[in-house]
Amino acid sequence: MDTSLFFPALLTGIFCYLGAIETPWLFGMSGGFYIVGRPLVAGLLVGLAFGDIKSGILCGLAVQAVFIANLSTGGATNSEITYAAYGGIGLAMATTKNPAIAVTLAILIGQTFGLIFYNGRMALYSFWNARAEKAADQADTRGITLNHLVYPQITTFILRAVPVFLAIFYGKGLVNWLINSIPEIITHIIQVLGGVLPALGIALLMGIVIKNKTHLIFFMAGFVLLSFAKLSMIAIVFIAALVAYMYYFASSNKGTGNGESETKEATESAVNTDDEYEDDDLF
Amino acid sequence: MSKSDSKSVGQDKLLSKHDLNQIWYRWGFTHLSSMSYEKIQGHSWAYSYIPFANKFYKNDIEKKRRLLQRHSMFYNTEPQTGQLINGIVASLEEQIAMGKDVSEEMPVNIKTTLMGPLAGIGDSIIQGIIVPILLSIGMSLAKGGSPLGPIFYIVAYGIIGPTISYIAFHSGYKLGVNAIDIIVGENSKRITDAFNILGVMVVGALAANTIVLKTIAKIPMGGKTESLENVLNGIFPGLLPLAMVLLGWWLVSSKQMTATKVILIMTVIVTIGCLIGLF
Secondary structure, three states: OOHHHHHHHHHHHHHHHHOOOOOOOOOHHHHHHHHHOOHHHHHHHHHHHHOOHHHHHHHHHHHHHHOOOOOEEOOEEOOOHHHHHHHHHHHHHHOOOOHHHHHHHHHHHHHHHHHHHHHHHHHHHHHHHHHHHHHHHOOOHHHHHHHHHHHHHHHHHHHHHHHHHHHHHHOHHHHHHHHHHOOHHHHHHHHHHHHHOHHHHHHHHHHHHOOOHHHHHHHHHHHHHHHOOOOOHHHHHHHHHHHHHHHHHHHOOOOOOOOOOOHHHHHHHHHHHOHHHOOHHHO | OOHHHHHOOOOOOOOOHHHHHHHHHHHHHHOOOOOOOOOEOHHHHHHHOHHHHHHHOOOOHHHHHHHHHHOOOOEOOOOOOOHHHHHHHHHHHHHHHOOOOOOOHHHHHHHHHHHHHHHHHHHHHHHHHHHHHHHHHHHHHOOOOOOHHHHHHHHHHHHHHHHHHHHHHHHHHHHOOHHHHHHHOHHHHHHHHHHHHHHHHHHHHHHHHHOOOOOOOEEEEOOEEEEHHHHHHHHOOOHHHHHHHHHHHHHHHHOOOOHHHHHHHHHHHHHHHHHOOOO
């Protein structure tokens, strides 16, 4: 056993807890899930823990590409990004420091153990919720604090920091064995899957933003601006903002034909014209 | 502030800047700290009103109990942009505590009415536009292992996220119930639609930028073999990623499939494709 692995593994476990969606300490999701939870940031932090920032960031960069469209809506998630990031990058840093290994491990962990732990915890927390509700019924503010904040956080620390620490501290042999014994076709499948996985996050996002099937044309426009015209994302944001502005402008001036004046009046008259665009059978 | 002050009718403000910020940051820190499928963010409301309850309902245990109860119900929205609702509810709870003519059901109704619309717009702005774009910039800065990339992302989102939360809360508080007309009114529907268009286009670009699927198959062309990938790229660059994301969207929106099922389907497609030498 390699005792020099103790502190890096411990720190990675603690980071995995701090980047979790339910961690409050870094201004909730703002600093936790959306910053420490991102694989790009995880690469820097794990790199610091292992004393090799460059390799850490390269692993983080590779894992981030797979999880860029990670999505969490209404408690449902397409993959457990925090376990994936810290488990995958941490184990890779403890072994080969190879970004491709980090991606493979992150996908394996994120789609299996990560989702099992995540859904298990979501179910388990109903227990604390019931106690917090009982506290509210008795106007017991201390009970609310304990069951909303203190006990759930102890639970989540145990479920995140401990398994990730153990996996990195004891998992070296297992990972080395996996790397040497997994057939090449499986590694190839996982690599291809890594390229395809963002499609799910994007499909979920489309489910949120596309309210009307005719809006698929805007999706296609964004797609071809990148794939055919090879514009950068920032350039496309500005073009999209222009299109959105024109869309807003066009929808608030229906029927007046007078482009620049009386936006307020037009606002009211446009109420009547909206119906024809809400017909689902149009498409 | 003394008890008699809060009872006087002519007064229209009860909460100090400190009281308001307490409600804001208590939610800001703990919105998901007891997250379950049953309640999601529900209990964070009760937690954020603890100082309020102790200060204004110190001698009225029944009212305090009802306040904490009505803020222990299921609640789920995008917690940063959704602070707008927390601001509106703070202005309502302030009026209830002052004994004004606002029913105790009002905050509950506001929460259940607004959490859906704000989650939709908030998720598309935060998860659909801001986070992926900042990450794309951070990733291009991190090429070659430079710490500048992650540091850029930490600083950029570290400023943007809490700022959105702060502005949303205080504008919700200032507007009070008037904010509802603005949020569910016709003009706002058009602004929301326009933001959605922006979101849809950015998501389209994101799809082309992030999904990677290339075929390694070769097809015969005029006597010699040509890589199918080159042929496809000549017709429509990124056709395979596009097909994959449209399939995913169809499964999620039309077939109402869960994310886990879609992952399984995609894994099966990729596995078969790899085994027959397509990918």
